[in-house]
Amino acid sequence: MSKPTILVVNDDGISARGIRALVEAMKEIGDVTVVAPDSPQSGMGHAITIHNPLRLDKVDIFKDVDAWQCSGTPVDCVKLAVNKILNRKPDICVSGINHGSNSSINVIYSGTMSAAMEGAIEGIPSIGFSLVDFNLDADLTAAKHYAGIITRAVLKGVHWKELLLNVNIPNLPLKEMKGIKICRQAMAKWKEEFEERQDPSKQKYFWLTGKFINPDLGEDTDEWALANGYVSVVPIEFDFTAHHAIPRLNKLSWNE
Amino acid sequence: MSKPTILVVNDDGISARGIRALVEAMKEIGDVTVVAPDSPQSGMGHAITIHNPLRLDKVDIFKDVDAWQCSGTPVDCVKLAVNKILNRKPDICVSGINHGSNSSINVIYSGTMSAAMEGAIEGIPSIGFSLVDFNLDADLTAAKHYAGIITRAVLKGVHWKELLLNVNIPNLPLKEMKGIKICRQAMAKWKEEFEERQDPSKQKYFWLTGKFINPDLGEDTDEWALANGYVSVVPIEFDFTAHHAIPRLNKLSWNE
Numbered sequence: 001m002s003k004p005t006i007l008v009v010n011d012d013g014i015s016a017r018g019i020r021a022l023v024e025a026m027k028e029i030g031d032v033t034v035v036a037p038d039s040p041q042s043g044m045g046h047a048i049t050i051h052n053p054l055r056l057d058k059v060d061i062f063k064d065v066d067a068w069q070c071s072g073t074p075v076d077c078v079k080l081a082v083n084k085i086l087n088r089k090p091d092i093c094v095s096g097i098n099h100g101s102n103s104s105i106n107v108i109y110s111g112t113m114s115a116a117m118e119g120a121i122e123g124i125p126s127i128g129f130s131l132v133d134f135n136l137d138a139d140l141t142a143a144k145h146y147a148g149i150i151t152r153a154v155l156k157g158v159h160w161k162e163l164l165l166n167v168n169i170p171n172l173p174l175k176e177m178k179g180i181k182i183c184r185q186a187m188a189k190w191k192e193e194f195e196e197r198q199d200p201s202k203q204k205y206f207w208l209t210g211k212f213i214n215p216d217l218g219e220d221t222d223e224w225a226l227a228n229g230y231v232s233v234v235p236i237e238f239d240f241t242a243h244h245a246i247p248r249l250n251k252l253s254w255n256e
Numbered sequence: 257m258s259k260p261t262i263l264v265v266n267d268d269g270i271s272a273r274g275i276r277a278l279v280e281a282m283k284e285i286g287d288v289t290v291v292a293p294d295s296p297q298s299g300m301g302h303a304i305t306i307h308n309p310l311r312l313d314k315v316d317i318f319k320d321v322d323a324w325q326c327s328g329t330p331v332d333c334v335k336l337a338v339n340k341i342l343n344r345k346p347d348i349c350v351s352g353i354n355h356g357s358n359s360s361i362n363v364i365y366s367g368t369m370s371a372a373m374e375g376a377i378e379g380i381p382s383i384g385f386s387l388v389d390f391n392l393d394a395d396l397t398a399a400k401h402y403a404g405i406i407t408r409a410v411l412k413g414v415h416w417k418e419l420l421l422n423v424n425i426p427n428l429p430l431k432e433m434k435g436i437k438i439c440r441q442a443m444a445k446w447k448e449e450f451e452e453r454q455d456p457s458k459q460k461y462f463w464l465t466g467k468f469i470n471p472d473l474g475e476d477t478d479e480w481a482l483a484n485g486y487v488s489v490v491p492i493e494f495d496f497t498a499h500h501a502i503p504r505l506n507k508l509s510w511n512e
Contacts, residue, residue: 042306043307045302046364054463075301108494150510153509165505179510182502182505182506208332238364238496242492245491249438250438252410253413
């Protein structure tokens, strides 16, 4: 088999340490192209840029790797990569390594996962990698190691369409990792807390903060895996239909 | 039963005609509070604002209705409404009426639906309404009519948690509507096209455009319903796990 083509994206921006670690891991596996936002885009969900023009500039910041920075969102990066840079589908799309967890409900808010989801929608097997450590100086050794293992396993073993994985790596030294666990998304949520402040003109403003609350005690969840030293791998789909609710809704009275 | 408390949000911004129509429809049903972005936020997906402070200002633009505009995204609006304005959960959260379809794969990119999804995550029955007409001068009569019917039916008949509906209304006069149809999300997608231009300094930029492609011919989809004159109602869930993929992934060889 010839070397696979690998598209690398992220949401922390092209200069983040996490994408550098991911590029290094992917260079061992295939031909790498990077398209990433020119500034941090955390929490962008599946945002796309439709009311502003998009800029795309070639940059020379990774050794022996073609790289572009884009003024748009992580999703814009994937769309531009496939349509304007590669001009074809890569063999795999990897996103990250995100600085901070995207487990459980965080998948919905995550720019890292939105880029991977966009890859999957385009029909490219796609994986988002996140390290459970928001510290920008985090040790990326173990995350990089597992990004390599999981990408190789998918390239070798997955022959079905629309593969999309949400991979989270616990904040542990490599030798303390227990291995890889396939999981479901824990049904946890954030309890928001808004910090109220005053600006110099005495006008009120808010910072969004919050506390993560997980009432889902299943041992098959990503939260359980991470808390017990495993790398969590959750397969994700983009059919959001609650199929189980259709019969119940059909029984409702829709008086017109 | 006392009058229900209704939270109205949107993504086109507080001055859009669509939210005005929705407020009018909801005033017939309950006590309405509006919290909406101070500017258009289309295509924002499930974005949240974490790197910027949020502003929230009371505005007097709807007759007999408390309304706030917020500098953040549709999701921020819901979080602020529940935590800083209402200080409790409303009985229902309605989002829209969006100017343009949010059927099929558009649910992923939609700010309208992200606001509704955030409501559902908070445990509030939530509905997003979208009119299949991007024209800002669109006739909202039929959409407003169905928003009333569907909201009443949900308030009366739904006693389960985490209800989330994606409602799209075809661009037809009220008397030509065939009724309401419960559907699944059509597995359609966008074929991107980037329009390339030059700015006055001869630098290249792109506009994201695209063509909607629907290979899913099922008669149980939202696309089929809309094309055949029905209002489409798709129940949505925020467990994104592809449960069917877990056994297949467990069979892969994850060599470490």
